[in-house]
Amino acid sequence: MSDTPRYLVAGQLRREYYITPAGRALLDVPGGSAVYAGVGAAVWQPDHPVGLVARVGQDYPQDWLAEFERRGLSTRGVRILPETVDLRSFFAYSDENTRSRSDPVAHFARIGQPFPKALLGYTNPEPRLDSRTRLSASSLRQGDIPSEYLDAAAAHLSPLDYLTHTLLPAVLRQAGFSTVTLDPSVGTMLPTFWDDVPALLTGLTAFIPNEEKLQALFYGRSTDLWEMAAAMASYGCELVVIKCGRRGQLLYEAATRNRWEIPAYPTRVVDPTGAGDAFCGGFLAGFRLTFDPLLAVMHGNIAASLAIEGSGPFYALDALPGLAQARLEALKQYVRKL
Numbered sequence: 001m002s003d004t005p006r007y008l009v010a011g012q013l014r015r016e017y018y019i020t021p022a023g024r025a026l027l028d029v030p031g032g033s034a035v036y037a038g039v040g041a042a043v044w045q046p047d048h049p050v051g052l053v054a055r056v057g058q059d060y061p062q063d064w065l066a067e068f069e070r071r072g073l074s075t076r077g078v079r080i081l082p083e084t085v086d087l088r089s090f091f092a093y094s095d096e097n098t099r100s101r102s103d104p105v106a107h108f109a110r111i112g113q114p115f116p117k118a119l120l121g122y123t124n125p126e127p128r129l130d131s132r133t134r135l136s137a138s139s140l141r142q143g144d145i146p147s148e149y150l151d152a153a154a155a156h157l158s159p160l161d162y163l164t165h166t167l168l169p170a171v172l173r174q175a176g177f178s179t180v181t182l183d184p185s186v187g188t189m190l191p192t193f194w195d196d197v198p199a200l201l202t203g204l205t206a207f208i209p210n211e212e213k214l215q216a217l218f219y220g221r222s223t224d225l226w227e228m229a230a231a232m233a234s235y236g237c238e239l240v241v242i243k244c245g246r247r248g249q250l251l252y253e254a255a256t257r258n259r260w261e262i263p264a265y266p267t268r269v270v271d272p273t274g275a276g277d278a279f280c281g282g283f284l285a286g287f288r289l290t291f292d293p294l295l296a297v298m299h300g301n302i303a304a305s306l307a308i309e310g311s312g313p314f315y316a317l318d319a320l321p322g323l324a325q326a327r328l329e330a331l332k333q334y335v336r337k338l
Helices: 033-042 062-070 104-110 147-151 162-174 211-217 225-233 275-290 293-307 323-334
Strands: 007-010 014-019 025-031 050-056 073-080 088-095 098-100 154-157 179-182 239-243 249-253 259-262
Touching (some): 007 162, 014 104, 033 073, 062 073, 088 104, 225 239, 225 249, 239 293, 259 293, 275 293
16 A cells, blocks of 8 residues: 555544444444544545644644554644643434434433433534634645545545635645535525625636535525536536435536436445445546546445445444445436436
């Protein structure tokens, strides 16, 4: 395995406490957008490490970082702050399509398990507007990217705050990155940020929101996803990919105005956690391998299909050799151009 990351993924690392659709409780397990997106890329290029860029506290488990390295995710870009940082996340699925982040006590009672002591004092972070002026502890700075990561040519920015998303693409382009993709935060994709969103898109290779975020941004303006995609593309990004959960993805190409529907690869859903992030990592790797937008979406689609068949960020990496490629070939016949 080469030591130099071929891909860079910026995002969050979390300590997750959650209940799967089948009612299984997973307590204090590694998660977060950065690790799932990194794994999505590694599905397609396991021989090249993926460089993670994130911020954690001094209390973040060191054995998790060692496991990331063992799995091919470089942690040289994980900045450990000299303080404790609460990275706990709680959520519970009532079914594969419905996730709740509120009232953890009731959810543990529902499955007949005692409330975990590690969640005492936990409060669900309320969705709020991103700040246009103030960095948070988790905001990434230019100096968080190790110099050796800048030899990579492709990067994905997972959901982070507005200031991080406006800063890093310019930094990466100046460093010579030719492929930069971005999945926006919930706190940016709101009508209040309508005039600020164009700053996020200029020069991106691909803008990759889910449909709920787009619908929230366009509330009162449009209900047509293709109209929304065209509007986003007009701000200067090459591709808009809309993640639609179990319905798959929509792809809009700015240069040709081509529109594609890609259905989700049919598989049994055990745990949908991290599927959207795994898709983004798979898309990034697929695009760099083929430079074909449609094939890139299919690579992301298959990475997500592997991730949801089990729990934990590394489940997708334990798939049978050749399974991802076989699924990719099978998916091609179901793609539809509109």
